[in-house]
Amino acid sequence: MKRKTRRHWLMKSEPDAFSIDDLERVGTEPWDGVRNYQARNFMRDGMQVGDRILFYHSNTKVPGIAGIATVASEAYPDETQFNAKSKYHDPKATREAPRWYLVDVAFERKLKRVIPLEEIKQHADQLGEEFALIRKGNRLSVFPVSAAQYDYLLSLE
DNA sequence: GCCAACGTTGGC
DNA sequence: GCCAACGTTGGC
Numbered sequence: 001m002k003r004k005t006r007r008h009w010l011m012k013s014e015p016d017a018f019s020i021d022d023l024e025r026v027g028t029e030p031w032d033g034v035r036n037y038q039a040r041n042f043m044r045d046g047m048q049v050g051d052r053i054l055f056y057h058s059n060t061k062v063p064g065i066a067g068i069a070t071v072a073s074e075a076y077p078d079e080t081q082f083n084a085k086s087k088y089h090d091p092k093a094t095r096e097a098p099r100w101y102l103v104d105v106a107f108e109r110k111l112k113r114v115i116p117l118e119e120i121k122q123h124a125d126q127l128g129e130e131f132a133l134i135r136k137g138n139r140l141s142v143f144p145v146s147a148a149q150y151d152y153l154l155s156l157e
Numbered sequence: 158g159c160c161a162a163c164g165t166t167g168g169c
Numbered sequence: 170g171c172c173a174a175c176g177t178t179g180g181c
Binding site: 012014035058059063074117138139140141 | 177178179180
């Protein structure tokens with residue numbers, strides 16, 4: 001059954017590998033290569049077409065939120081798991097029992113400026129200490145953001 | 158480039 | 170089922 005309300009998400013990408021500019025260029029991109037069960041479950045079980053995504057640049061000089069994207073497809077099996085030549089190949093995955101799922105992600109817009117992680121941390125009181133992005137040791141690359149957190153983060157733009 | 162944090166794997 | 174070893178993430 002479909003939910004009526006939209007959820008919000010944050011997805012990390014290393015800009016050297018795939019940046020918000022790359023997404024703008026291609027328009028829509030299958031979000032392949034996620035090999036973490038929790039992140040997979042969010043994509044497979046939580047996302048709906050039209051949900052908004054904060055596009056986060058990780059592992060770069062100024063990590064932070066760089067743009068907005070939307071969920072552009074239902075979840076479907078990540079093709080790279082079946083490809084022996086792919087670095088994302090998973091020998092234990094079969095077409096009958098795929099292990100990894102993804103959604104297509106569509107470009108919406110770049111932020112006027114990147115909102116740096118350093119700055120986001122200064123708003124921990126408003127975002128909540130449990131906010132996954134600023135929780136110590138968090139490495140999850142896909143996770144939900146509440147509507148309030150989403151609005152607050154964009155108010156920093 | 159370093160390394161803390163954390164998830165996964167596999168031997169037992 | 171425990172847990173050491175290993176690999177990866179990602180800030181700094």
